Amino acid sequence: MSDDTMLAEVRAAPLVAIVTEVAQQLSTVQTVQFLDHLQKKNSEEVAFYPRVALERGVEGGLVTVAWERGQPAGYLYRSRPVPGGTVRIWQAVIEYDLRRNRFGTAMVQDLILNATTAGALAIQLRCRSSIEANVFWKTMGLYCIAVTPGGVRRDADINTWRMDLQPSFFSQPKEPSTKASSSAKWLTQRKTVLAMERES
Numbered sequence: 001m002s003d004d005t006m007l008a009e010v011r012a013a014p015l016v017a018i019v020t021e022v023a024q025q026l027s028t029v030q031t032v033q034f035l036d037h038l039q040k041k042n043s044e045e046v047a048f049y050p051r052v053a054l055e056r057g058v059e060g061g062l063v064t065v066a067w068e069r070g071q072p073a074g075y076l077y078r079s080r081p082v083p084g085g086t087v088r089i090w091q092a093v094i095e096y097d098l099r100r101n102r103f104g105t106a107m108v109q110d111l112i113l114n115a116t117t118a119g120a121l122a123i124q125l126r127c128r129s130s131i132e133a134n135v136f137w138k139t140m141g142l143y144c145i146a147v148t149p150g151g152v153r154r155d156a157d158i159n160t161w162r163m164d165l166q167p168s169f170f171s172q173p174k175e176p177s178t179k180a181s182s183s184a185k186w187l188t189q190r191k192t193v194l195a196m197e198r199e200s
Helices: 004-012 030-041 050-058 103-116 133-139 184-199
Strands: 063-068 071-078 086-094 122-128 143-149 157-164
Touching: 030 050, 030 063, 030 086, 030 103, 030 157, 063 103, 071 103, 086 103, 103 122, 122 133, 133 157
Parallel strands: 086 122
Antiparallel strands: 063 071, 071 086, 122 157, 143 157
16 A cells, blocks of 8 residues: 555545544543643653643643543644644653554544645654564655754654655655664763762
């Protein structure tokens, strides 16, 4: 199946109602508490955002919450779609025991629809090479455009994924990294620093 065919199928698939269960709205405080809880629970997989940033995102309409039986099941935190711009996904998290149940797919479909309607050119995100989410993003029709070294703490690469909503002549697909995380180098350096501090 070509990438264009897959993207057309993703766009045409019906949106799952879990994204827009309006009757289950949380207050801003409750939503931020849920986001903060889920980002901490998944701290090895997502970047950390302070509660004030999450609150601004919720109040600004930048957070989509997925629902399961009246309870929040996950969320997608992103930038605002603007004509001619690129929408950045900053965090996408689903409760671990609810993964592979179309929650992520529904939220991304919702984002594709909103971004396309707003005239955005692309959707883009960064994902550490060692986590399963890379497979999800590829399945959703995104392609890797860059691989950069990650931080010393986890010693993994960062894959930059992109979905063109309008034809692009500039983005060239790259092979995504599958480098596993390891904090061994960081721990060795940390022990060395601590030993040197004790000696001085």
